[in-house]
Amino acid sequence: MGAAMAKQSAQLQMPEDQELPEEEAGRDAEIVEIADGADWNVVERAFLTRRSIRKFKKKQVPEHLVHRMLEVGRFAPSQGNCQPYKFVVIREPELLAGMEEYCVSECRRLSGAIDYTAYPEGSLKRIATKSAARLFNSLDPNMMHPIPLTATRAIAAGRFMVFHRAPTVIVILMDNHGIGVPAIDIGIVGTNIIMAAHSYGLGTCWIGFSKLLNRSPQWRERLGVTERFEVSEAICLGYPVGKPAESEIERATHEIAWFENGEKKILG
């Protein structure tokens, strides 16, 4: 206690200007200059060639690689270093098939209740399902975006899968007692994992539909999801079919507000 207080008061008495002369401050830190237009480095190239993979070879991922990518995940930043996650690794075909079946059946139920596009304009069923969709839309607009809606339809119609027959699925459980916004930490730890996987030549895909498993007490129990946790995301893992990581692709640019020299520029 005394030592802690002494330390605190020492901190308070620190001179305001702690800046060291530049040559002293940087005496053991080298600055690497990167020229404008330089080639992408290894890390950048890895990010630029990562694709979401939904078609996997049957070959199972070696166990040691799964452990290795989870190790990389362990060193992800999280708010207050609270690390609000647990992992469930599933490599049992029967269990994966059961999860797929359950999520597909939930999509069918959802789709049956809200997919108004299945019925012709003016029909009673169209009016009923559209009203239901409108209600859901008002209550939870982010989940009811037209894109997940089309995915739900496609899954219900059997045109699309949830876990894409991946040989390994990593389910990320989020601790709802985490600091700040735990969902952000899930995104960061998952990014560490998928980028490590990408560096081994493995393909990954985030599966948001895995959240449907939370609706089933049976599935929660089977996967060991205790009360304070929830299935937040899942990552499908396997060797990709084809060579999806060879070329760079185009994506939309984003607005950048840039403040410098008393000026504000809007760049794109």
Place this chain on the structure above:
Amino acid sequence: MLKRLLFADFPVLDDPQACRFYPVEIDLERCDGCKLCTMVCPAATLELAGEKGAKKVRLIADGYGCISCNNCYAICKQQAIKARRHYKMTGFYNTEGLGKFSPPRKSFKAEPFCEA
């Protein structure tokens, strides 16, 4: 809340004015019918069609749902398929701050932002 429930602008999926999915551009001369793009499309909007031995890719009949991800472009060996614009919705889902499509830029020329 009630107002939002009753009057919120709700984009109707099969209304092309409300939900604009820009179809991918397909170069049929280059397409060799290898089927890889149909397998990787996250929205399941692509299929093969045509005579046996000369099948080419095309959009499925109700082709809405393309999320402009360019997964098809990434896997195509022939560079026969490409998304050139981001999808756009009305109402709550209208996007802001999304610009034109561009490949990764190593060098950045200060260009003013313009909404796609």
